[in-house]
Amino acid sequence: MRDATRRGLAVGFFDGVHLGHQEILRHASAALTFRAHPLSLIAPERAPRLLMGAEERLEAIKACGVGKVVALDFTWELADMPAEDFIDRYLGDARRDGVIYCGENWRFGRGGLGDAGLLRANGINVEVLPYALHGGERISSTRIRAALESGELGEATAMLGRPWSVAGEVFKGKGAGAALGYPTVNLRLKGVSLRLQRGVYSVSACGVRGLANYGVAPTFGEKAWPDPVLEVHFIGDPPDLAPGDTVRVEMLSFIRPEIKFASPEELRRQIADDLKAC
Numbered sequence: 001m002r003d004a005t006r007r008g009l010a011v012g013f014f015d016g017v018h019l020g021h022q023e024i025l026r027h028a029s030a031a032l033t034f035r036a037h038p039l040s041l042i043a044p045e046r047a048p049r050l051l052m053g054a055e056e057r058l059e060a061i062k063a064c065g066v067g068k069v070v071a072l073d074f075t076w077e078l079a080d081m082p083a084e085d086f087i088d089r090y091l092g093d094a095r096r097d098g099v100i101y102c103g104e105n106w107r108f109g110r111g112g113l114g115d116a117g118l119l120r121a122n123g124i125n126v127e128v129l130p131y132a133l134h135g136g137e138r139i140s141s142t143r144i145r146a147a148l149e150s151g152e153l154g155e156a157t158a159m160l161g162r163p164w165s166v167a168g169e170v171f172k173g174k175g176a177g178a179a180l181g182y183p184t185v186n187l188r189l190k191g192v193s194l195r196l197q198r199g200v201y202s203v204s205a206c207g208v209r210g211l212a213n214y215g216v217a218p219t220f221g222e223k224a225w226p227d228p229v230l231e232v233h234f235i236g237d238p239p240d241l242a243p244g245d246t247v248r249v250e251m252l253s254f255i256r257p258e259i260k261f262a263s264p265e266e267l268r269r270q271i272a273d274d275l276k277a278c
Contacts, residue, residue: 083109
């Protein structure tokens with residue numbers, strides 16, 4: 001049920017929908033964002049590696065209790081639009097009966113010249129929310145990205161307010177895990193641009209805990225994967241999954257880097273130790 005006391009518009013890109021974003025979104029009845037990051041158009045070499053895909057991000061915004069989400073396609077027309085024109089086209093309703101909620105670093109319009117001060121000068125009520133903090137430092141998508149890519153999943157979880165998760169498509173594997181006594185569900189990850197650490201993780205999917213390896217399985221030599229795969233061994237009864245299914249996996253903790261073992265038997269013994277750690 002939507003909170004009828006909410007009013008106003010939350011604005012931002014909201015990659016990750018972390019605790020700082022959630023503080024902005026919890027006030028608003030609607031949100032305005034871009035489907036793709038502006039830098040992916042105007043400076044692709046500087047575009048960030050995103051924490052989530054567009055559809056996942058929009059759903060996460062709605063899950064914060066926002067009733068309406070508008071996702072603009074960022075085009076060259078928008079990139080060249082003066083900030084005052086952006087206000088007239090997309091933010092004008094807030095002049096009459098609303099308030100805009102944003103973070104301290106939100107900018108808009110050509111050259112990023114639009115800010116909260118310009119909105120107020122145009123008769124719009126603006127509430128700038130301060131940065132959320134973790135460990136005495138501000139939470140940001142950049143900081144969460146760095147934590148995930150360095151295997152510090154606990155830090156990422158603390159800043160997101162939930163475990164980071166990734167979606168993958170099930171495909172039929174080679175049976176190597178089953179031959180070792182540890183059958184796996186094999187997933188090709190979707191929409192992941194992060195440079196995830198290759199290695200072993202504690203995970204959860206479909207409500208079941210598991211042990212997962214993200215990598216190419218180098219122990220198997222010529223049978224190694226050509227590109228990284230997420231192989232999940234479920235602890236207990238595995239969910240009923242078939243090739244082509246999409247599964248969302250919560251990444252709970254990083255256990256160790258991926259290693260090329262001298263033999264499959266040595267790998268099997270290590271998996272037993274990894275399960276204890278998990």
